Amino acid sequence: MAVIRFVETNERIENGEEISKYLETQGIVYENWDITKLQGDLQENYEVTPERSEAILNVFKPEIDALSAKRGYKSSDIVVLSKATPNIEELLVKFQDExxxxxxxxxxxxxxxxxxxxxxxxxxxxxxxxxxxxxxxSVPANTRHWFTLTDLRKVKAIRIFESKDGWVAVYDESELQSQA
Ligand SMILES: [Fe+2]
Incomplete structure (x- = not known):
């Protein structure tokens, strides 16, 4: 279950229901899916082969399809970041730019x-x-954000896209589309 930490006050929200409620007030979709559905080494193995990726996406197909139907998402894949990722430190520096x-x-x-x-x-x-x-x-479109790893220094995730073109990072805040 996620944890919310306010940057300025260090105040935390750790209760699942309150986390969902807070994110909902910000217009942010948050869900918790049953990770125990993954069998064998599908969760822990960071060597991403097409077979393993497909197997993971298949296990969560009902959840992905339901969310995609609601939000208009069209594709998904698997991404990993770990000490074994080439240029991991440079990548993380880039991800940490708002x-x-x-x-x-x-x-x-x-x-x-x-x-x-x-x-x-x-x-x-x-x-x-x-x-x-x-x-x-789901960090909403046109919402300023950045990404970091924790001290664990690794993550394996499913990415879900509307179109991969839209997922280009825009660093300049003045390019925010007006929310007319
Ligand atoms: Fe981003």
């Missing part, structure tokens, strides 16, 4: 941990969402 996308950024944590720091779309208040296996978040 940016937004023109479509939702959707991540389901299969293994490891990840942190999205989000500028609350409704009030501009910055908060961290620490994500653990089973957590799904």
């Amino acid at each position: 940016h937004h996308h023109t479509e939702d950024e959707v991540r389901f944590i299969v293994d490891g941990e990840g942190v999205f720091t989000i500028k609350g779309p409704k009030d501009g208040v910055y908060f961290d969402v620490v994500l653990y296996p089973g957590d799904l978040i």
Whole structure:
């Protein structure tokens, strides 16, 4: 279950229901899927082969399909970040720059941990969402955010896309589309 940490006050929300409620007030989709459905080494194995990726996506197909029908998502894949990732430190430096996308950024944590720091779309208040296996978040389009790993230094996740083109990072906040 995720944890929310407010950047300025260090205040935390650790209760599942309250986390869902807070994220809902910010217009952020959060779900928790049953990670124990993954059999064998599908959760822990960081060597991503097409076979293993397909097997993981198949296990969560009902959840992915239901969310995609609601939000208009069209494709999904598996991504891993770990000490074995070439240029991991450079990648992380890039991910830690505040940016937004023109479509939702959707991540389901299969293994490891990840942190999205989000500028609350409704009030501009910055908060961290620490994500653990089973957590799904959809950072809404045009919402400023950045991503980091925890001390575990690894994450394996399902990414779900509307179109891969929309997932280009826009670093310049002045390029935010007006929300008319
Ligand atoms: Fe992003």
